Amino acid sequence: MRHLISFSLSLFLSISLIAQPSWIKQGNIYEVNVRQYTKEGTFKAFGKSLDRLKSMGVQTLWFMPLNPISKVDRKGSMGSYYAVADYKDVNPEFGTLKDFQELVKAIHAKGMKVLIDWVPNHTGADHSWIRRHPDFYVKDSTGKPAIPYNWDDTRQLDFSNPVMEDSMITAMKYWVTNADIDGFRVDVAWNVPESFWNKCIPQLRKMKKEFFMLAEGDKPYLAKTFDAVYPWTMFHQMEKIAAGQRPAFALDSIKAANDSLYPKNTIQMYFTSNHDENSWNKADYGTFPGAVHAPFAVFTQTMANGVPLVYSGQEEPVLRPLAFFEKDPIEFGKYGREKFYKTLLDLRKNNPALASDASFRKVVVGDTTALYAYVREKGDKKIFVVLNLSNKEQTVEVHDIFLMGNPYNVFAGTREKLVTAPWKIEPWGYVVHEY
Numbered sequence: 095m096r097h098l099i100s101f102s103l104s105l106f107l108s109i110s111l112i113a114q115p116s117w118i119k120q121g122n123i124y125e126v127n128v129r130q131y132t133k134e135g136t137f138k139a140f141g142k143s144l145d146r147l148k149s150m151g152v153q154t155l156w157f158m159p160l161n162p163i164s165k166v167d168r169k170g171s172m173g174s175y176y177a178v179a180d181y182k183d184v185n186p187e188f189g190t191l192k193d194f195q196e197l198v199k200a201i202h203a204k205g206m207k208v209l210i211d212w213v214p215n216h217t218g219a220d221h222s223w224i225r226r227h228p229d230f231y232v233k234d235s236t237g238k239p240a241i242p243y244n245w246d247d248t249r250q251l252d253f254s255n256p257v258m259e260d261s262m263i264t265a266m267k268y269w270v271t272n273a274d275i276d277g278f279r280v281d282v283a284w285n286v287p288e289s290f291w292n293k294c295i296p297q298l299r300k301m302k303k304e305f306f307m308l309a310e311g312d313k314p315y316l317a318k319t320f321d322a323v324y325p326w327t328m329f330h331q332m333e334k335i336a337a338g339q340r341p342a343f344a345l346d347s348i349k350a351a352n353d354s355l356y357p358k359n360t361i362q363m364y365f366t367s368n369h370d371e372n373s374w375n376k377a378d379y380g381t382f383p384g385a386v387h388a389p390f391a392v393f394t395q396t397m398a399n400g401v402p403l404v405y406s407g408q409e410e411p412v413l414r415p416l417a418f419f420e421k422d423p424i425e426f427g428k429y430g431r432e433k434f435y436k437t438l439l440d441l442r443k444n445n446p447a448l449a450s451d452a453s454f455r456k457v458v459v460g461d462t463t464a465l466y467a468y469v470r471e472k473g474d475k476k477i478f479v480v481l482n483l484s485n486k487e488q489t490v491e492v493h494d495i496f497l498m499g500n501p502y503n504v505f506a507g508t509r510e511k512l513v514t515a516p517w518k519i520e521p522w523g524y525v526v527h528e529y
Contacts, residue, residue, distance in 0.1 A: 114321040114361060115277075115304035117207060118401055119449045121153040122439050123308075125368060127406040128157060128188050129172070130416050133423050137193040141200055150409065150432055151439025154207040156279050156308075158369060160184055160194060164218025167247040170419025175211070176281055177218035177247040181265035191272070198273050207276040209306065210269060214262055214290075215282035216248040223261075224249060230258040242285070253287050263294050270301045277306030283320070284311030291319040308363060314355050322361035322401055325352060329365065332390050333381050335483050341463035342483040346456065349398070361450045364394035365403035372405060372415055379413040385522040387411075388434065389481040392524045395438040396470060396479050398454030402442070409435050441504055445528060447475040457497070459490045465519075469497070476529035482519045490525075491516045501527035 124147060132139035147155070162180045163173035172187070184191045198208050217223060223230045224239055231239035232250040239249035251258060269275050278298075283291075299305045309320040316323050328348045334340040352362065366387060371377035382390050395402040407416070407424040409432045416422050442448040452472035459467045464484035470477045478497055482488050492498075493514055500509045504526040512527065519525065 114359065114450070115306050117304060118154070118306055118321065118361065119451060120443055120446065121207070121401060122151070122395075122442060123154045123156050123209070123363065123401060123403045124152040125156045125403060125405045126158065127369060127416065127424075128160065129175075129421065130423050131406055135187060135421065135423065137189040137197045141197050144200060144204060144206075148204045148206060150436045151443060152206065152404070153439075153443065154209060154276070154306075155201060156209040156403075157211060159211040159213055159281075160188055161213075162186065164220045164247065166218070166220035168419075169247050170417075172419055172421060173218075174247055174419060176213050176245075178213050179218045179221055181217075181262075182268050195273055198275065202274070207306070208273075209277045209279050209308065210273075210275050211281060212266060212278040213281045214251070214266075215285045216242050216245065216250050219247055219249055221249070223258075227258065227261075230255055230261070253290050259290055259293065262290075263297060266294065266298060267301060270298060270305070276302070276304075277308065277321075279308040279310065280320075281310050283309035283316055284313050288315040288318070291316070295319045312355075317356045317360040322363050323356070325362035325364060325400075328352065328362070329371075332366070332393070336382050336386050336390060338485070342466040342481070343462040345393075345466060352399075359451060360399060361401050362399055363403050364397055364400045365405070366390050366394060367405045367408055368403060369405065369416075369418075372412070373418045374415070376415065378408065379411070387431075389483055389522050389524040391434070392438065392479065392526065393466070393481060395442060396448055396477060396526065398452070398468075398470065399450055401450060402438070404435060404439075437504060441477075441526070441528070445475055445477060446472045447477040447528075457492070457494055459492055460488055464488050465490065469494075478527040478529065480519060480525045482521060482523040485521045487521055488519050488523075489516050490519050497527075497529075499529070501529050504528055 128140055129135045159175040159178060161178045162183050162185050164177045164179040184194055201208050230251060232252045234240040242248060242250040253259060295307055307320045308322045309316040310324055312324050312326050331340060331344055331348045335342060335344060366382050367377035378387050409429055410426055411431050412424055446452060447470045449472055452470045455469045457467040457469055459465055459480060464482060465488055466483055467480045480490055492512060498512055500511055503510050
């Protein structure tokens with residue numbers, strides 16, 4: 095029995111330890127809301143921002159769903175991107191397939207990567223499959239395609255149907271072949287069975303070297319095939335700490351739980367906002383307001399096993415919920431956080447100590463209910479982060495001899511002597527030292 099258990103564990107690890115694309119390990123993700131990014135809301139108009147985003151340090155662009163939107167049971171006047179009417183076509187409000195192909199070429203020419211949002215759990219209420227392949231759908235008590243949860247502009251697909259599964263994989267391959275994308279962010283990946291991903295993802299990876307798969311979900315089975323998952327429990331703990339409901343050290347229990355939940359090299363996408371959290375839950379203008387945003391943003395950019403996400407407009411910043419079913423363009427112009435994000439994105443790109451597989455070591459530097467400090471290290475490179483996750487000034491005392499010396503203060507832009515003498519850090523303050 096012992097040998098059987100040992101064999102089963104080694105088999106699990108061999109399946110689970112995905113060799114992620116090398117480019118994502120020190121990379122980052124920027125979520126693009128095409129509809130709201132410009133007044134025009136088109137691929138061509140968004141393309142004018144590429145140089146700015148490249149300069150800011152953005153590496154990977156994740157486009158929210160670019161497919162046509164169903165008209166039956168449509169929400170609002172323009173509908174939800176996640177009610178897909180055709181998996182192999184482009185939403186005409188954004189432009190044409192050719193427009194997107196040209197945009198991808200321009201992005202690749204700048205050394206950046208492209209992900210598109212994929213919605214496999216359900217289709218829109220008038221997708222052609224409903225008429226042509228009614229057996230592709232789960233049925234409700236009346237025999238009609240079922241509505242998943244309360245998303246009444248969509249219909250639930252049936253993953254017990256192998257023909258539907260093959261049709262879904264064919265549609266995903268279409269975008270690899272015809273648009274040369276570098277990966278998918280998969281919507282509601284947590285409600286699609288593991289057996290489908292075991293069938294689908296290897297086929298995609300055969301098509302393109304170092305293809306990247308990001309799962310919206312945190313179920314352990316997703317880490318067996320996907321390169322990255324959503325650390326929802328960490329995000330919600332961050333919100334509680336920001337609101338003064340939990341101490342800083344509460345991050346430790348979440349990290350420990352996630353470390354035990356996932357295989358060692360699982361990448362988790364850390365964020366302070368995304369399209370859902372902004373539109374429905376006041377992120378980050380309400381959940382991490384004002385000065386509160388900065389230390390948590392630093393955390394998302396420097397935490398272990400992570401890849402950071404920046405949502406459209408966070409660099410401005412946008413201080414309101416963007417409408418989900420109507421036109422509601424972002425008004426860019428101030429770029430008040432652009433330098434802040436550039437500092438972090440460039441540091442991650444240039445210092446392997448912030449790679450997703452670099453080591454993590456917690457450091458106690460004072461009151462652990464308010465201060466959260468850690469060291470990231472890889473090879474001869476080291477990053478030391480101190481965060482004040484409270485609304486009060488705190489005293490910092492560093493006694494770790496391995497941190498003494500003259501590190502470079504990344505945000506101050508100067509070298510400073512780090513000794514055991516105590517020093518003060520302002521409310522919601524942050525310090526990042528590079529060695």
